[in-house]
Amino acid sequence: MIKLGCLLALLSVVSCEKMGELNIVIPQDNVVLEDSFINPILPRGADPWVTQKNGKYYFTYTQGSKLVLYETGRISELALAKSHDAWIPPAGTAYSKNLWAPELHEINGKWYIYFSADNGSNANHRMYVVENDSPNPMEGEWIFKGKVGDATNQWAIDGTILHYGNDMYMLWSGGNAGAPPQDIFIAKMSDPWTIVGPKVRIATPNYPWEKFGNPINEGPQILRNPANDVLVVYSGSGYWVDNYCLGLLRLKTNGDPMNPADWTKKAEPVFSMLAESGAYGPGHNGFFQSPDGTEDWIIYHARSLPNGGSNNGRNARIQAFQWLADGTPNFGVPAKIGQAYKRPSGELLRELHVKDDWSISGFSSEEVVNNRLANRLIDNNLSSYWITRYSNNPTNYPDHWITIDMNQELDVDGFVITQKNGDRKVKTLTIALSNDNTSWQSLGEFELLNIEGRNQYVALPNSARFRYFKLNPVTGYDNQQQPGLAEVSTFRYKSP
DSSP states (O other), X not given: OEEGGGTOOOSOOOOGGGGGGSOEEOOTTSEEEEOEEESOSBSOXXXXXXXXXXXXXXXXXXXXXXXXXXXXXXXXXXXXXXXXXXXXXXXXXXXXXXXXXXXXXXXXXXXXXXXXXXXXXXXXXXXXXXXXXXSXXXXXXXXXXXXXXXXXXXXXXXXXXXEETTEEEEEEEEEETTEEEEEEEEEEEEETTEEEEEEEEEEOOOSGGGOXXXXXXXXEXXXXXXXXXXEEEEEESOTTSTTOEEEEEEEOTTOOTTOGGGEEXXXXXXXXXXGGGTBEEEEEEEEEEOTTSOOEXXXXXXXXXXXXXXXXXXXXXXXXXXXXXXXXXXXXXXXXXXXXXXXXXXXXXXXXXXXXXXXXXXXXXXXXXXXXXXXXXXXXXTTSOEEOOOSSSOOOTTOOOEEEXXXXXXXXXXXXXXXXXXXXXXXXXXXXXXXXXXXXXXXXXXXXXXXXXXXXXXXXXXXXXXXEEEEEEEEESSSOSSXXXXXXXXXXXXXX
């Protein structure tokens, strides 16, 4: 079986009612170009972090009990990225619980994940690191290297790495057993797991906008401007409040990172809540570039609903930003959820074949109650479904199939499949191709993700030309024996 998660790419994190808002261009050869995405790109994702290597994006976020990495070639399609449980802490240690804000860094040819953790008591949060010498962070073994801390051994979270000159530094947020205020500290490192010398405080919450909920400066993130100056974007206030936001520190040109006087703090936040965008508490961010390196992007978490609360759905979002003449970033305002935005420059785009003249040439069964008919699978409506017969003389797994006639032979690079809402989601299915609806070439068995309202993409190993294709649902995600699907289509990659 081919895990579809390894082959999928997310068109957009988009609910059924939002599909009509996608920016599309219809060329003259009966395909629809999709060049946009919708925020949030992931329905979860507190404390998001992204790094890039060899055309891949590696993503991680706070999951509490383990360190999980995600790999994708398209950051706008993050929700369908390949995932890997990189490291699970042993039980009964000082770092077994509450793993927060992991970051993946490549240092001297090895991979490191920095994170904070405790033994179940927040007062005991400290920073730790694991190491992997595999060229691919999704492979190899992660080895626990130990605690990363200075001699004071005080409460510490949100560690990140600064490379400056020939030296390496760690920045983090710390305080007295987690009690406010939380400040940002820096210390020099002798290797990726050892802090040497004293820590220095470079920021403390002294503006009103840094004190909502509690006076907090946390989540420091390194950002280099076009002149290669060192900036630190950090989060201000408590993450649980709507006014959580981003602030900015700047190291003077050729300054000493260990000298607090060489750091300046911008008096106003650089990125704040915007209710009309559905962006409450935007913060704890990371940075990345578009695939072609021409655009700078920020990834951050926010809540889609007001009134804070630690469980009110922090989700991951991305947007491009520009640079001001003074060398500081212009993040603009938070992108509106559900609105289409251009994908990062250089992402490989898809053209979906228009289905106006497609038809269903055969099927195992359909449910006439509520019009869960076979032709609903190609009606361009994600709120209507094909469901196999269940009300009278039901058909059961694995005897389900449906054949689509595209009315002509088309060049196809892959399939687009969207699960229905609710129950009866398909877990595995087979796909076969034909030009005469008689002789079939099997592509094998694929596994869909248990998600709804998002297009899932099955990429073919090689482009194929055919007229008919057949889907055979084999297993489902629940105990219902009659599967359903919302929509299916085919795509080709857009020529450069």
